[in-house]
Amino acid sequence: MRRRLPLLVVVLLGLVAVSSAQAAPPLEATFIEDLQRLEARLQGGESAAVERRALEQARRLAGGNAADRWARALYLQLAAGAASRQDEPARAADLLAEARGLDGLEAAQHDRWLYDEARLRLAAGQHPQGSELLTEWLARHRGEPRDRWRLARALAELERWEAAATWVEEALAVTPRPDAGQRTLAGTVLRRAGREGQALSLLVGGLADSREPVRWREAAALAQRAGDDGQAAAIWEAGWRAGILSGSDDLRRLAELHLVGGTPARAAEYLETGLASGELVDGEANRRLLAQAWERARDRERALAAWQAVAELSEKEEDWARLARLARAYRLTPSISRTKGGSESSSARP
Template identity: 60%
Template sequence: MLAKRLATLCATGWLLIITPAVAAPALPGDFIAELQALQQRLGQGDIEAVRARALFQAERLAGGNAADRWARALYLQLAAGAEAQAGRPAAAAERLREARETPGVEAAQRDRWQRDEARLRLAAGQHERGADLLADWLARHTDDVEGHWRLARALANLERWEMAADAIDRALAVTTDPEASQRALASAVYRRAGREEVALALVDAGLEGSRDPAAWRQAAALAQQLGDPGRAVAIWETGWRRGVLTGEADLHRLVTLHLAGGTPARAAEHLEAGLAGELLEDGEESRRLLAQAWEAARGRERALAAWEALAQRTDSGEDWLHLGQLAYTWGQPALAERALRAASERGREEAERWLEVLTGPVRPESGMAAE
């Protein structure tokens, strides 16, 4: 992957040497001819031979006159191109450092080499050195949007969240429509920098027309982190209605968000629709969640029916006891007594106390004498 990326960079021309004929000071014709020939060989894939010859010439020309030093810098840049094309970005960066530190090199050319060295160091995983070089370069080239995004990624790798957020601020100031990957980076950086509202606003802005489920999930998660469950469930509900969020796991998440967001009746309706459409497995977990949702919504008839269906399915003393207590509280004494007796028969001793409250203490039958 790294070699491919570097090869792409070379192909776009950002590591190719400038035309010697237009550079100052003027170079002898033999230097120009050899540099052009070596550049052509590099383009044909003769990497190691070009590298070796370029480094040899750079070493030979060290300490010469102004023309020699300029030629040496160009040979070093050519060697950097060979190193990059061979998938060795750290070595390529070192060659460019030597080139730009050569005495007499014009400021504009040093500036270009600094940008290229920064990119190579970042590609080599040298995030700190690369970020420092790139930040210095961007201070003079504030309109380079790609550079600001690249710097933000480097600073994020260094966990310098505030600085990364500032870099993203500068990028967004001149970026009208950031890509999905850039939005994701910005959102992550803003969150880590403690700017959650900005992160959520950025993610929200990218949701319109988005068919990326991850973006919708991220937006809902951010809203929850900000303590706004209502907003989280609204985002998820919209994604569900648009068919971006689908499947059993997303439906379960929608239900739990509705419960957390204070809309349990909507959660119950989604559960019933999921069960009816066989999107959810008709098992104990789904049925229990349905009963709990209707209970939270205080939909009394539906809640009691759901709890009774669950208790019949599980035959659990705990479920029968809960049904009995709920029925008693909601003024359904017949159902309460039946459920409590079922709970008692299944070993729940507290059911007896509830039965005493419901029916009164059990008294001896008349005619029975004490012994």
């Protein structure tokens, strides 16, 4: 990430006339002229040469009076800007740290450089230092929503999930419509921090604008992890009806979610439709799921017919036994005949 520091020209002339006790000391005209020349060269693309000259001047001014220290700080800032233009954010951050560490620096300027250093540290991948500096700055300044998102992302990089979740909440509070990247970051952080309910609300709120199947599947999975199977089924069905989720795997998953979510009749209806249309394979696994769905829906006739179909396909003793137990539970009398090859047929009457 490339980070260009604010230019000096717009502030230098104003500094000369300031004489209050809290303001920076006035600079000699030679320093102002030199800084302006270097700034012009920096804008002209002479980054390396400007950095060398600025550092030479900063070294020469070491140990001077208050005005010299202020001039030195400005040369260090200029060198930092030159380093940033050369895509060296870590070196630029070090130079800003040196500038803001000089004695006599006014608080407002110190914090401006603190903020820039924090962003440079993060751009350089120095997340521990960058997040610490940005946290310090935000303790004294309101900042922009992007600052909170930046800090949340840095803390997530460090896997400090609780701290990251706190800043995600701060960021969401001042971001009426988070974009896709922000929602993804927030969802990940909130889940890893164990705040499943908040993560789910965020994901569901953003689904209306998304046609990405992965996001719908993720939201349904999150609802299940939060213990709300019914909502998981509702999310999956909405995605299915919108055509975002499709295919045999998604159809079977829809039925499974309805089955565990307390709407087994809906599960059975989707399974029957899928089997009739050929979208689902007409085999033992799908027939067994259909039988379980009708049984849980307490539809006696369909449950018995479905379990009989399963038993005929599987030819397993336990499936025939289950059919018989189910018939007795429904107070029906099963009539089961078995062929020599082991297959059975069953009918039941009231």
